[in-house]
Amino acid sequence: MPLLEVQHVQKIYTTRFGGTQVQALSNVSFSVEEGEYVAIMGESGSGKTTLLNILAALDRPTAGEVLLEGRPLSAIRERDLAAFRRSHLGFVFQDFNLLDTFSLQDNIYLPLVLAGTDYREMQQKLRPIADQLGISDILAKYPYEVSGGQKQRAAVARALITDPQLILADEPTGALDSRSSDALLELFGELNGTGQTILMVTHSVKAASHAGRVLFLRDGQVYHQLYRGGESQEAQFRRISDTLTVLAGGGEPHA
Template structure:
């Protein structure tokens, strides 16, 4: 088991009149090589969950284990180092640095780790080839398309060989064709053994995952597994589950 989340709770403004419980008793796990999507309406707590898993926010209670290490017990400097070495991030708006070329954006995590220049070539060539970015390395973010920008972001997330990729609405800023291309690349890297946890509002995006968790009012309401279903069949079940989640119904 790669990731284990135990009884996670998050209360904003705790002990105040305007206290807000964003997460309540969230528990789940993910195995190495799994692709898990997290769905729920706005305000359900899915982004809060992702922020805690990425150690950008602290929970009010609970534990998160990655490779049997309780990451929430780490000190701030240790968290920063752990994030750089073990986690990869893909954001809705890419978060590329405009003043850096595609190549330098991709290499940034390794540079921040202090890797020597002569050691950067091999990992760069590996992710660039996987994502078809060979002809874009000298371009700047403002010179490439949204799909190319998101592929650059994936390459940056993969460059440090992370144990877990956290993706926050990665198709949210893309048109349908470019979204499909991005999901295709996610499927490829997942099939190669990369573990992915993706927050999305899109059933189409979630349908490339192995499993979908549905969050409602800060709790895991339901989950569905793809199994041997086609992507279209799985998407139909996701839509049904999402409808019942939003409506407060019960699922068998």
């Protein structure tokens, strides 16, 4: 059974006075196996952000269903959604979403604090993650005292500390310089190598070329996908670039 199943998801937004309807997603279906690393790409307006919000249980689809380990998200009561997200999902955002009044350590602890986890258990969970991410020596610092790359590593630590089934990353390299981007993508590859399932929305061809599979959205649906297979990162980069060029021109991509 796939870890994540997206079944014929549609999303229609109605304007404030109900006069106009905008179809953000028309018919999105795909699945993600446990341990996969999947990138989602598409032009602005293709539905990427809407889809990510639905997968994160931050929004509900108009029609269709999303299942995590066979459990439909629609069956989760509204009051239980925050706890569900903390327990099952990890989030990495473009703008880090760190609280400047909290140290990096306290930012990382936050989902565990909200879940009522014992402090000693939090310390035990953080130690190996901080060592792996190379941030053990800056945990007492505040977000405004560290670099963008270090902020993003703290954000990744916060995503990992709940041992999530799925990491959802929204343009994770978008606010980073090239060196920090490379380091983060290498880190994602290492995490995926340990079995962590990752789904990443990105505009970056370079970021997407690190994933094992790339889904392309157009007009609110999955229009094409590329498996990396045994291809090198450079070869996958070229394939993704070629596919985006064809899709932008309205043509049909090659398999």
